[in-house]
Amino acid sequence: xxxxxxxxxxxxxxxxxxxxxxxxxxxxxxxxxxxxxxxxxxxxxxxxxxxxxxxxxxxxxxxxxxxxxxxxxxxxxxxxxxxxxxxxxxxxxxxxxxxxxxxxxxxxxxxxxxxxxx
Amino acid sequence: xxxxxxxxxxxxxxxxxxxxxxxxxxxxxxxxxxxxxxxxxxxxxxxxxxxxxxxxxxxxxxxxxxxxxxxxxxxxxxxxxxxxxxxxxxxxxxxxxxxxxxxxxxxxxxxxx
Numbered sequence: 001x002x003x004x005x006x007x008x009x010x011x012x013x014x015x016x017x018x019x020x021x022x023x024x025x026x027x028x029x030x031x032x033x034x035x036x037x038x039x040x041x042x043x044x045x046x047x048x049x050x051x052x053x054x055x056x057x058x059x060x061x062x063x064x065x066x067x068x069x070x071x072x073x074x075x076x077x078x079x080x081x082x083x084x085x086x087x088x089x090x091x092x093x094x095x096x097x098x099x100x101x102x103x104x105x106x107x108x109x110x111x112x113x114x115x116x117x118x
Numbered sequence: 119x120x121x122x123x124x125x126x127x128x129x130x131x132x133x134x135x136x137x138x139x140x141x142x143x144x145x146x147x148x149x150x151x152x153x154x155x156x157x158x159x160x161x162x163x164x165x166x167x168x169x170x171x172x173x174x175x176x177x178x179x180x181x182x183x184x185x186x187x188x189x190x191x192x193x194x195x196x197x198x199x200x201x202x203x204x205x206x207x208x209x210x211x212x213x214x215x216x217x218x219x220x221x222x223x224x225x226x227x228x229x230x231x
Contacts, residue, residue, distance in 0.1 A: 006161075034218070043206065043223040044162070093161045095219075106152050107208075107219055112161040 003027050004096050006110025014118055015086060021079045021113045023094030029074035030096035034107065035067070038091045050077040084117045091115075122209050124222035132230055137194040139225050141207030144188065150210035151183055153192045155203045156224065162206055166192060197229040 003026040011019050023033055031052045036044040048069055049057040056069035066088075068080040077096075081088055091114050095107040121144040131137045139153075150169055154162035168174045168181040168190065180193040190209075194201055207222040 044221045046218070049218060106150075106164050106167045108164060109154075109161040114159075 004094065004108045004110040006094050006113055008113060009111055010114045010116075012116045012118065013084065016083055017117075019081045019084055019115060021081075021092055021094070021115075023077045023079070023096070023110050025075045025096045028096070030077075031074060032097055033071060033077040034095045034097075035069065035077075035079050036093045036095065038093060038112075044093065047079075052077075081115065084115070086117045089115055089117045122207055122220050122222040124205075124207050124225045126223055127226040128228050129225055130228045130230055131197050133197060133199060135197050135229075137197045137201065137227055137229070139192040139194075139205050139207075139227065141190045141192075141222055142188055143190070143207075143209045143220075145209065145211065145220075146185075146188065148209045148211070151181070151190045152208040152210075152219070153179075153181060153190075154206040154208060154221075155201075156206055157203045165205070194227075197227075199229050199231060202227055202229045 005024045005026055007022045033050040035047045037047050038044050046059050047062045050069045050071040052071045052074055058064045066082055068082060071077040091112050093109055093112040095109045097105055097107045123142045153166045155165050156162045166176060166179055166181040168183045171183050171185055174181045178195045182191045204224040204226045206224045208219040211218045
């Protein structure tokens with residue numbers, strides 16, 4: 001099946017640090033990738049849709065200047081949490097679907113990044 | 119606001135029994151439906167996808183879809199302790215570049231020895 005690689009798996013850093021998370025599709029091209037956030041015992045909350053070669057589409061309430069998304073190639077999207085604070089501590093998960101156009105292909109998830117801001 | 123509803127559980131079943139997980143959705147135009155399994159501290163893993171009315175079987179798992187009732191379910195036969203996890207129902211919203219999924223809150227399944 002499709003493989004999505006996410007790195008790093010865990011980050012612990014001081015308040016004010018910016019943290020970059022990478023999401024790679026290893027065996028398929030992904031024109032669209034998705035970034036989710038999950039709090040303990042809660043479901044996934046979609047933060048933004050990352051579009052290759054264009055600006056990301058952010059969900060309502062998600063600060064685009066806080067969570068910078070770059071999708072520079074068909075296999076790589078990055079999420080940068082800028083000037084992170086303790087309230088940004090969460091489990092961040094990326095996913096990738098099929099290639100461009102209307103698709104019924106399921107999304108496959110990376111292993112997630114657990115971010116802890118001290 | 120598109121919604122996907124699941125009973126949060128926990129749903130407890132004895133080992134070897136059938137576990138039945140249910141999900142309803144509000145968007146009538148949804149065409150693709152997915153069940154993901156998520157172990158504690160891990161990311162979701164795709165279990166089943168279903169696109170047309172009826173049943174779809176894969177090993178011990180059977181997904182059932184009824185678009186008229188806006189209802190999708192997952193049956194797990196011969197439940198094992200390793201099936202203990204949270205099961206997320208996801209429904210698609212088609213965008214120009216792919217699927218945008220709306221997730222339910224998940225049902226926690228506990229398979230007891």
